[in-house]
Amino acid sequence: MAECPKPISSGSALTSWFMKLGFVWGGELVSVLTSSILQMGFIWHITLTTNSASMLSLASLAGFLPLALFGMFAGTIVDRLPLKHTLVGADLFIAAVSAIVAAVSLTGALPVWVVMVALFFRAIGNAFHTPAFQALTPLVAPPEHLTRLAGVTQAVQSGGYILGTAIAAVIYPLWGLTAMIALDVAGALFATAAIIAARLDVGGVGAGDAAEAPANAGGMLSQLRALVSETAEGYHVLHGYRGLFALLWCGFAFTFVFSPISALFPIMTLDHFGGTTGDAAMAEIVFSVGMIVGSAVLASWGGFKNRAFTVVAATALYGVATFGAGLLGTGGFSLFLAASFLMGFSSPFYSGPQTALMQERVPPEFLGRVFGLYGAIMSWALPLGLAGSSLFADVVGAPAWFVGAGAAMVVLAAITWAIPSIRHVEAPHGDLS
Incomplete structure (x- = not known):
């Protein structure tokens, strides 16, 4: 088992871990802000296009299903990889999904089914990003600060959501959904740059052994068995x-x-x-x-x-x-x-x-x-x-x-x-x- 983070012993140590989290939180604030703007844009697009409560319910379903279906296995993959790779990969994946929607919207009317598919795939990215983001703090910060830092994390995410909802009300009637999508892509790229600037070097404990053994055993079936086994191991630990x-x-x-x-x-x-x-x-x-x-x-x-x-x-x-x-x-x-x-x-x-x-x-x-x-x-x-x-x-x-x-x-x-x-x-x- 890897060593747990040690309590800080100097001002430079404080600066080191706090700066890392500061970079990541700054990127997260911008990413949550632009994502909430786009989320409201998608909701209004579905509402104005269909005027159907059932379609809004389907949109909610598309947003929750990936976390419910893949969340537990996504967490296993998060444990295998360095957190920097997971966070950057998830942000870039979400940005790519938004970019595809933007390209479709530029060709004419944006079909509702495209929005539904985009919501589903964006949620897959979030299924990896969320456990990685939650696992980051204890790997960087001293344990005695975790509860207070959880409050900061909540403030970052809540603040980004409320600001995004308010800004969306201004942007949508002026510039439309395409501008919201462009903002979301820019927000994801900003979050990626912030994570790279933080120079994270945590996560991926035992990743090499966990990933290598199934590969040597050969085949996708071995990989799947290893994934299920590691997920079950996490359940037993909890x-x-x-x-x-x-x-x-x-x-x-x-x-x-x-x-x-x-x-x-x-x-x-x-x-x-x-x-x-x-x-x-x-x-x-x-x-x-x-x-x-x-x-x-x-x-x-x-x-x-x-x-x-x-x-x-x-x-x-x-x-x-x-x-x-x-x-x-x-x-x-x-x-x-x-x-x-x-x-x-x-x-x-x-x-x-x-x-x-x-x-x-x-x-x-x-x-x-x-x-x-x-x-x-x-x-x-x-x-x-x-x-x-x-x-x-x-x-x-x-x-x-x-x-x-x-x-x-x-x-x-x-x-x-x-x-x-x-x-x-x-x-x-x-x-x-």
């Missing part, structure tokens, strides 16, 4: 950390309950409060601002000493805010905005400490696989939750769904804290089975 494994499935339950809430936000604003599309956009923006503020607080404070308690408290706060939002009358839109802010504020305190715990506890050579598995399992919770809400939300109404989901989150917080392995996840070796 399963060995009882607290982290229990948090994973509590997170699955949370995502299952949460996912319909995000989809019902516009319905609450438009139908229950009688608001406009501008009001619906305001609720989304306030939620994102809450995420940025929460990320900043997490980065400066770090959360409670027991990070599992931070996760539980965030779950409970999210539940209380959701429950309260569902109880509001038709004239309570301003209070709904306050509840939206609290929901967004609690999100980094839910995901950040979990990310830091996995980065700290899981051996470096398994980080890609563990994050790939985590992302794949969470991806399956999203459509299951949305499917459940589509069956019952129209019957009970959005406010009642908010009340029920909020109560379920509070109960889930209590159940999570009642699990001993989660409660003692910070104890030395207390998390291992």
Whole structure:
């Protein structure tokens, strides 16, 4: 097993690892910004071209399927390769997909099926980029900074998303989808240059042995068997950390309950409060601002000493805010905005400490696989939750769904804290089975 990063011992060491992350985060901010601009452009293109809710649902499906289907195996490949190669390769792959869409759009009308295919292949790139990006920090930074750095990562991604959504509203009517695609290609190339400038030399632990043995055995079948075997090994490693494994499935339950809430936000604003599309956009923006503020607080404070308690408290706060939002009358839109802010504020305190715990506890050579598995399992919770809400939300109404989901989150917080392995996840070796 490779050595875990050692605590910093000098100012130059601090400058070294912080500069590396600074370069990567700067590139990531620009990449997320331009990607969110294009994502909104694709959504508006599908909406204006088809005026079909089912087509938007298919677009969401195209965006989640690659992570759900390939995420766990993508994590195994991430562990085999140097992280610089994976991050650069994923960014360039996404840029190439966008460039092809731009070329098609220049020939005339852009068919919706081309957008769907592009969303699918861009998501394949993200299936590799996400676990690689999450595995980077613990390989570069000292372990005592991981929770705060998780807050910075959340802020970078949330900030890029909210700015991208706002800028997209200006660019689309002025210059159209082709300009958005060009920006996305430029953003991916900028992120690639930033990663190269960071001069990363981490990752790929044991990659040579892992990749060489199947090649000598011969054939694609041997490669596939090795991939499945290494993925299963990553699952067994995660399963060995009882607290982290229990948090994973509590997170699955949370995502299952949460996912319909995000989809019902516009319905609450438009139908229950009688608001406009501008009001619906305001609720989304306030939620994102809450995420940025929460990320900043997490980065400066770090959360409670027991990070599992931070996760539980965030779950409970999210539940209380959701429950309260569902109880509001038709004239309570301003209070709904306050509840939206609290929901967004609690999100980094839910995901950040979990990310830091996995980065700290899981051996470096398994980080890609563990994050790939985590992302794949969470991806399956999203459509299951949305499917459940589509069956019952129209019957009970959005406010009642908010009340029920909020109560379920509070109960889930209590159940999570009642699990001993989660409660003692910070104890030395207390998390291992």
